[in-house]
Amino acid sequence: MQNTYAVVDDERGFSFRNCRRNQNLISSGFKPPNVTKTGTTICGVIYKDGVVLGCDTRTTNGHIVWEKCCEKIYKIQENIHVAGAGTAADMDAMVKLMRANAEFHRLNTNRKIIPVSYLKTITSRMFFRYGGAISCHFIIGGFDHKGPHIFIVHKEGSSMKLPYATMGSGGYIAMSIFESRWKPDLEEHEAKELVADAITAGIVNDLGSGSNVDLCIIKKNSSEKIYAYRKIGVSGIKVLDYNIRRGTTGVDLKAIKKIDVDIIEEKVVKMNI
DSSP states (O other), X not given: OOOOSOOOOOOSSOOOTHHHHHHHHHHTTOOOOOOOOOOOOEEEEEETTEEEEEEEOOEEETTEEEESSOOOEEEEETTEEEEEEEOHHHHHHHHHHHHHHHHHHHHHHTOSSXXXXXXXXXXXXXXXXTTTOSOEEEEEEEXXXXXXXXXXXXXXXXXXXXXXXXXXTTHHXXXXXXXXXXXXXXXXXXXXXXXHHHHHHHHHHXXXXXXXXXXXXXXXXXXXXXXXXXEOSOOOOOOSOOOOOTTOOOOSOOXXXXXXXXXXXXXXXXXXX
């Protein structure tokens, strides 16, 4: 009899043995669980003197906006910050592991700052170890002895070094801003506006992204977070007083106009019920 159960072995790399099991389960009538879609727009760019990371602040649960002021840029070391997209619980656990591993490496090597590539490597290995089961992605930005760096790490473990990067459900929209306006050796104010415009494009065109634009500027000897650098979709100012007494309705304008009506034809029709 063919084995249709999960197989656990010590082989390195990806294993696709469970694909046949899943196919047999679905063909026998098993209904797979629904996937909950999350939405985020994160991006980062290298400029003349450092790195600028940006993110939106909306947290979603399916079609429900769960929180409007969520923090998606995390400090790993003084010289390294990461912007995350994906499932909040997985992201929180991964950030704790990244912080712990980075601090252990700093203490073991007696360094003041650790290389950004080291954090990229250990993060990529952790993702690869679980074969894509950890549902989150990261843009790693930092400054070390080799200068500013931006790395992207996908949940399958693949990674890449880029001059600018976007991720999340609004990432493709934000990428259009970078591809049309990015140039080498950006000034700090240009980089901040470019990242803010990219996140704004994601917020405006992606339903999973929203609220404010948060930025993080990482330089050689310092880092700074700017919360609500730009606010999108601010509520308007109330015009009327909504404290209305019971039995009344407040109106902004009252006008009575007499309308003359001529009855041309009147006919009574009896209906059978």
